[in-house]
Amino acid sequence: xxxxxxxxxxxxxxxxxxxxxxxxxxxxxxxxxxxxxxxxxxxxxxxxxxxxxxxxxxxxxxxxxxxxxxxxxxxxxxxxxxxxxxxxxxxxxxxxxxxxxxxxxxxxxxxxxxxx
Amino acid sequence: xxxxxxxxxxxxxxxxxxxxxxxxxxxxxxxxxxxxxxxxxxxxxxxxxxxxxxxxxxxxxxxxxxxxxxxxxxxxxxxxxxxxxxxxxxxxxxxxxxxxxxxxxxxxxxxxxxxxxxxxxxxxxxxxxxxxxxxxxxxxxxxxxxxxxxxxxxxx
Numbered sequence: 146x147x148x149x150x151x152x153x154x155x156x157x158x159x160x161x162x163x164x165x166x167x168x169x170x171x172x173x174x175x176x177x178x179x180x181x182x183x184x185x186x187x188x189x190x191x192x193x194x195x196x197x198x199x200x201x202x203x204x205x206x207x208x209x210x211x212x213x214x215x216x217x218x219x220x221x222x223x224x225x226x227x228x229x230x231x232x233x234x235x236x237x238x239x240x241x242x243x244x245x246x247x248x249x250x251x252x253x254x255x256x257x258x259x260x261x
Numbered sequence: 262x263x264x265x266x267x268x269x270x271x272x273x274x275x276x277x278x279x280x281x282x283x284x285x286x287x288x289x290x291x292x293x294x295x296x297x298x299x300x301x302x303x304x305x306x307x308x309x310x311x312x313x314x315x316x317x318x319x320x321x322x323x324x325x326x327x328x329x330x331x332x333x334x335x336x337x338x339x340x341x342x343x344x345x346x347x348x349x350x351x352x353x354x355x356x357x358x359x360x361x362x363x364x365x366x367x368x369x370x371x372x373x374x375x376x377x378x379x380x381x382x383x384x385x386x387x388x389x390x391x392x393x394x395x396x397x398x399x400x401x402x403x404x405x406x407x408x409x410x411x412x413x414x415x416x417x
Contacts, residue, residue, distance in 0.1 A: 173341075174372025192372030199370075
């Protein structure tokens with residue numbers, strides 16, 4: 146994993162409540178770099194988040210609201226966040242429900258800068 | 262209506278789940294010699310025969326490449342096209358090795374196919390009956406088995 150990507154993901158995982166952060170290819174759903182807690186199936190999160198993001202991208206364009214910038218999916222036992230980055234990369238974060246989403250989003254934006 | 266047809270019934274349920282979850286367009290489960298045990302999505306027997314023969318040949322040739330670089334075998338092979346991808350992998354079951362050939366479109370991804378392929382292997386291994394008694398393979402048997410399999414797979 147390149148040092149630049151590692152630092153970007155470390156910035157995200159330092160936020161309290163984050164269980165894992167991944168850089169994923171948005172078309173293949175494969176992991177480019179990851180920093181996830183033990184017990185988190187990174188490959189599953191990557192594949193499913195990329196699929197979800199691709200469908201949401203179609204939905205936002207179809208709804209006439211343009212391209213998606215940030216996806217926040219709140220579930221019963223956790224939160225999934227994703228943000229498209231340049232060059233076909235998707236930043237994906239898995240976190241607790243009480244995570245500071247604003248802070249995570251800020252770190253995700255920094256990670257987007259890292260892949261530019 | 263499911264488009265999955267299986268010569269061996271224990272394959273059908275795991276394969277239906279796999280094609281539904283992974284969004285596979287075409288799927289073949291076959292033996293390393295190219296004998297088809299189940300298929301999803303194919304409409305013509307000739308396409309199944311061609312895909313099975315070519316898939317088995319690819320696995321066979323990549324196994325030789327693996328041997329030359331000191332690997333026992335490759336776990337999986339993915340060919341990525343612009344509109345479609347082909348995922349080809351070998352799995353070990355109590356009935357011996359089987360091959361899976363999966364064609365997926367832009368609505369799916371290699372990540373999804375890999376993810377649900379792992380589940381498919383686990384389910385097939387769990388559902389697989391004990392090994393069949395081996396019998397000598399002669400050309401006439403192979404030809405007859407092939408035609409019987411294709412007839413069943415296409416409901417003839």
